[in-house]
Amino acid sequence: MLINELPRYDILDESSLQELERGWRRIVSELGIDFLHDEALAAFETEGQKVEGQLVKLDPDWILHQVAKAPREFDLQARNPARTIHIGGNHMAFGAVYGCPFVREGIERREATYADFQNLVRLAQAFPQLDTPGGTICEPNDTPLDSRHLDMVYALMTLSDKPFMGSVTSGPNAEDTIALTEIVFGRESLERTPATISLINVNSPLRYDDRMLSALLAYAKANQALVITPFLLMGAMSPVSVAATLAQQVGEALAGIALVQTIRPGCPTVFGSFLSNTDMQSGSPSFGTPESAVGLLCTGQIARHYGLPFRGGGGLTSSQTVDAQAAYEAAMTLWPTFLAGTNFVMHAAGWLESGLVSCYEKLVVDVELLRMLHHVFEPLQINEETLAYGAHQEVLQGGHFLGAAHTLERFRECFYRPLLSSTDNYERWARNGGKDAAARASDVWRKTLEEYSEPELDAGLKDELEAYVDRRRKELGD
Amino acid sequence: MLINELPRYDILDESSLQELERGWRRIVSELGIDFLHDEALAAFETEGQKVEGQLVKLDPDWILHQVAKAPREFDLQARNPARTIHIGGNHMAFGAVYGCPFVREGIERREATYADFQNLVRLAQAFPQLDTPGGTICEPNDTPLDSRHLDMVYALMTLSDKPFMGSVTSGPNAEDTIALTEIVFGRESLERTPATISLINVNSPLRYDDRMLSALLAYAKANQALVITPFLLMGAMSPVSVAATLAQQVGEALAGIALVQTIRPGCPTVFGSFLSNTDMQSGSPSFGTPESAVGLLCTGQIARHYGLPFRGGGGLTSSQTVDAQAAYEAAMTLWPTFLAGTNFVMHAAGWLESGLVSCYEKLVVDVELLRMLHHVFEPLQINEETLAYGAHQEVLQGGHFLGAAHTLERFRECFYRPLLSSTDNYERWARNGGKDAAARASDVWRKTLEEYSEPELDAGLKDELEAYVDRRRKELGD
Numbered sequence: 001m002l003i004n005e006l007p008r009y010d011i012l013d014e015s016s017l018q019e020l021e022r023g024w025r026r027i028v029s030e031l032g033i034d035f036l037h038d039e040a041l042a043a044f045e046t047e048g049q050k051v052e053g054q055l056v057k058l059d060p061d062w063i064l065h066q067v068a069k070a071p072r073e074f075d076l077q078a079r080n081p082a083r084t085i086h087i088g089g090n091h092m093a094f095g096a097v098y099g100c101p102f103v104r105e106g107i108e109r110r111e112a113t114y115a116d117f118q119n120l121v122r123l124a125q126a127f128p129q130l131d132t133p134g135g136t137i138c139e140p141n142d143t144p145l146d147s148r149h150l151d152m153v154y155a156l157m158t159l160s161d162k163p164f165m166g167s168v169t170s171g172p173n174a175e176d177t178i179a180l181t182e183i184v185f186g187r188e189s190l191e192r193t194p195a196t197i198s199l200i201n202v203n204s205p206l207r208y209d210d211r212m213l214s215a216l217l218a219y220a221k222a223n224q225a226l227v228i229t230p231f232l233l234m235g236a237m238s239p240v241s242v243a244a245t246l247a248q249q250v251g252e253a254l255a256g257i258a259l260v261q262t263i264r265p266g267c268p269t270v271f272g273s274f275l276s277n278t279d280m281q282s283g284s285p286s287f288g289t290p291e292s293a294v295g296l297l298c299t300g301q302i303a304r305h306y307g308l309p310f311r312g313g314g315g316l317t318s319s320q321t322v323d324a325q326a327a328y329e330a331a332m333t334l335w336p337t338f339l340a341g342t343n344f345v346m347h348a349a350g351w352l353e354s355g356l357v358s359c360y361e362k363l364v365v366d367v368e369l370l371r372m373l374h375h376v377f378e379p380l381q382i383n384e385e386t387l388a389y390g391a392h393q394e395v396l397q398g399g400h401f402l403g404a405a406h407t408l409e410r411f412r413e414c415f416y417r418p419l420l421s422s423t424d425n426y427e428r429w430a431r432n433g434g435k436d437a438a439a440r441a442s443d444v445w446r447k448t449l450e451e452y453s454e455p456e457l458d459a460g461l462k463d464e465l466e467a468y469v470d471r472r473r474k475e476l477g478d
Numbered sequence: 479m480l481i482n483e484l485p486r487y488d489i490l491d492e493s494s495l496q497e498l499e500r501g502w503r504r505i506v507s508e509l510g511i512d513f514l515h516d517e518a519l520a521a522f523e524t525e526g527q528k529v530e531g532q533l534v535k536l537d538p539d540w541i542l543h544q545v546a547k548a549p550r551e552f553d554l555q556a557r558n559p560a561r562t563i564h565i566g567g568n569h570m571a572f573g574a575v576y577g578c579p580f581v582r583e584g585i586e587r588r589e590a591t592y593a594d595f596q597n598l599v600r601l602a603q604a605f606p607q608l609d610t611p612g613g614t615i616c617e618p619n620d621t622p623l624d625s626r627h628l629d630m631v632y633a634l635m636t637l638s639d640k641p642f643m644g645s646v647t648s649g650p651n652a653e654d655t656i657a658l659t660e661i662v663f664g665r666e667s668l669e670r671t672p673a674t675i676s677l678i679n680v681n682s683p684l685r686y687d688d689r690m691l692s693a694l695l696a697y698a699k700a701n702q703a704l705v706i707t708p709f710l711l712m713g714a715m716s717p718v719s720v721a722a723t724l725a726q727q728v729g730e731a732l733a734g735i736a737l738v739q740t741i742r743p744g745c746p747t748v749f750g751s752f753l754s755n756t757d758m759q760s761g762s763p764s765f766g767t768p769e770s771a772v773g774l775l776c777t778g779q780i781a782r783h784y785g786l787p788f789r790g791g792g793g794l795t796s797s798q799t800v801d802a803q804a805a806y807e808a809a810m811t812l813w814p815t816f817l818a819g820t821n822f823v824m825h826a827a828g829w830l831e832s833g834l835v836s837c838y839e840k841l842v843v844d845v846e847l848l849r850m851l852h853h854v855f856e857p858l859q860i861n862e863e864t865l866a867y868g869a870h871q872e873v874l875q876g877g878h879f880l881g882a883a884h885t886l887e888r889f890r891e892c893f894y895r896p897l898l899s900s901t902d903n904y905e906r907w908a909r910n911g912g913k914d915a916a917a918r919a920s921d922v923w924r925k926t927l928e929e930y931s932e933p934e935l936d937a938g939l940k941d942e943l944e945a946y947v948d949r950r951r952k953e954l955g956d
Binding site: 022241246321330381399416441 | 510
């Protein structure tokens with residue numbers, strides 16, 4: 001895992017933080033938030049919050065009192081203990097793209113299938129820069145809808161031994177995720193240290209819907225980690241102002257986190273951010289924008305202010321293909337992701353076309369970006385050894401360091417070694433087919449998939465998982 | 479001009495700065511630096527420095543005493559006063575790519591011509607994100623070598639009214655640059671406020687060659703701005719260690735700056751950095767690397783420590799084509815360029831293939847990156863107006879902000895508007911030809927060139943420039 005010991009890049013001053021504080025407090029207390037689930041409403045009522053139908057007007061001080069019960073950092077256990085990750089503090093965990101109905105492979109764009117789902121999980125397992133395959137790495141459209149969550153969780157648990165994200169499509173589907181996880185980890189271990197982390201999106205503005213709340217409640221009761229994320233495309237789900245959107249984001253996220261802490265005090269909960277803007281010319285969502293970069297830097301600072309681990313960033317882009325735009329927009333999001341010290345990074349690899357497409361080649365491009373940024377965010381050592389005065393003494397004026405003893409001892413490991421980038425001179429590059437980065441990325445993921453080997457899993461446990469899936473599939477009528 | 483009021487991202491602690499200080503001091507005092515020019519050697523001798531043949535062993539305290547005479551910030555005047563730029567402090571100035579023998583236009587890569595030179599200067603004039611076309615925006619290979627500098631300076635002075643960079647191929651060529659500049663600005667004005675800025679590369683390690691020194695001396699005597707830049711590809715011109723390379727960079731740069739201040743105290747001088755690494759597998763130079771990003775962040779901090787404006791960064795890449803690699807490597811350099819608050823950014827647009835190629839499409843990609851980063855590095859305003867509480871009151875729970883009064887009043891200007899990026903949905907994008915960013919960039923520069931109009935210049939002055947060029951061309955035998 002990356003432990004980012006470089007400084008955080010904080011751009012908000014104290015008075016800006018105070019203005020935001022004032023902003024979210026009046027939103028939650030004067031306007032309130034809809035919670036479309038009776039159990040949630042009852043929980044708020046018991047805690048003395050003003051419940052008017054489905055609308056809850058919240059006391060900001062109560063919210064902060066509840067939020068303070070969430071741990072500042074926590075472990076997320078993997079079935080392979082060596083792959084257990086830590087979320088919070090200086091740690092950064094990276095997951096693959098999540099939620100795409102389509103895949104792109106070379107120049108082919110098509111509906112995603114279960115075979116794609118499996119292949120993408122295998123790739124996420126294979127690249128060490130990804131700490132988790134995430135969850136819905138693509139939508140397996142060729143599996144029956146009612147039992148699809150079972151297929152996904154089964155693939156995540158068998159093809160990868162990294163931590164994974166649970167189903168949030170309903171409360172019962174969340175229960176299935178927990179039951180499958182329990183088979184491998186045991187209930188006691190699971191409740192002590194979460195083995196799943198799940199994404200609860202707010203139906204912004206100011207509304208938590210029934211399905212998300214039922215999943216939230218199920219996971220919270222089992223002490224499974226939750227990422228509470230206002231879904232904010234400025235101009236659609238929030239005002240066309242970064243400041244207003246940040247205030248809304250704080251209010252929405254903290255209200256959900258307070259609910260989780262009411263259901264299960266101490267449940268690991270992550271302050272989530274998914275903040276970009278609408279392209280006001282086309283009406284389309286727009287990713288990798290300057291506004292989203294600024295929002296990300298601010299969100300990191302805000303989450304730390306409330307003592308919460310936070311989720312944000314990734315390799316986001318609106319581009320339709322793996323071109324220069326896809327790369328610069330991904331970089332435009334990944335740089336602030338690192339600068340903000342983002343603790344949990346969904347969509348870190350494979351995101352294309354505003355999240356509609358999970359792309360094999362883009363996944364490799366993003367992994368290269370992650371590898372590079374890992375190097376940038378390693379503290380630089382400046383001391384007598386790294387000053388290498390002996391090398392200067394050997395080479396002197398007008399000489400060449402290629403043959404210096406200092407170089408020969410270190411040339412293999414001294415610099416970043418790319419996975420994808422080429423420094424070939426033009427003639428050599430042209431002779432080798434003149435492949436651009438997207439074409440080379442295609443070679444990389446194919447080779448990675450060929451070399452993939454399934455991580456071991458006790459045969460008895462695997463049988464139990466299968467039996468559970470089969471039984472539930474029948475119950476669901478698929 | 480961009481005034482970057484966001485914080486600097488400093489990653490070196492006090493003890494690292496002290497180690498670097500120790501490092502460069504022993505390099506210049508114990509090993510010394512070659513200066514292959516008698517006038518420079520004589521100047522060092524007069525100042526009491528140890529001159530042994532062409533080698534000068536320098537007293538670090540004397541260096542710092544001289545360096546302190548350089549201004550912390552200065553103006554660089556343009557013939558159009560509205561385009562005069564300020565170098566230093568929080569100001570950032572951006573110039574186009576410099577020094578490429580080839581150009582790339584679409585899929586065609588060819589030797590650069592004078593027509594390319596002119597077109598690229600026109601583009602640099604047209605894009606407001608570029609504060610200067612720079613100088614050798616490409617090498618006009620179809621013009622006679624001896625008088626080529628005249629053609630370039632003439633094009634820079636007539637096709638653009640932005641400040642430009644002077645010829646450094648020899649002392650006499652620098653004199654020609656100054657003479658041409660004098661025609662338009664007058665000697666007195668020129669000496670009061672420089673109208674040219676010129677790049678002096680150190681022939682690293684630890685050597686200033688004759689041609690660069692003769693240009694340095696000519697410009698310094700006329701009080702024209704100089705960028706003193708160690709040329710450092712780690713593994714070739716410096717050790718395979720960022721720390722050692724930074725120490726060498728400080729020693730080499732400060733020694734040259736001290737020389738400039740000895741010749742002309744107060745002459746505007748910029749601490750230059752061109753620091754990347756060799757790909758130790760291929761032996762080729764490698765740009766847009768993690769090491770260069772780290773070096774850039776450190777260089778900014780170091781230059782500020784010595785009270786000097788600094789040059790570094792740009793849109794560097796080793797990619798052979800305008801693909802994802804070209805874009806992510808450019809972003810990998812441009813982000814730290816902004817984070818470090820780089821005062822003078824050469825190669826900010828158009829650089830391709832490790833600087834061998836000046837590329838029309840890449841120039842547009844980089845301009846888009848600059849436009850985005852300009853937005854990111856604008857301080858965010860958080861106050862009652864931007865909190866837009868009225869918009870929340872209007873839309874409430876589960877609503878939509880597209881039609882809100884707050885949105886309708888601001889939708890044209892509220893977000894960054896891209897030059898190149900597309901948010902079109904897949905169907906629309908495919909219907910419009912499925913053009914990737916490189917293909918769209920081609921459309922952008924062609925349209926920009928069509929719409930270009932030559933900035934006015936007094937006909938008498940233009941005649942004088944022409945007459946000077948003609949006379950000198952004859953004298954040079956071309």
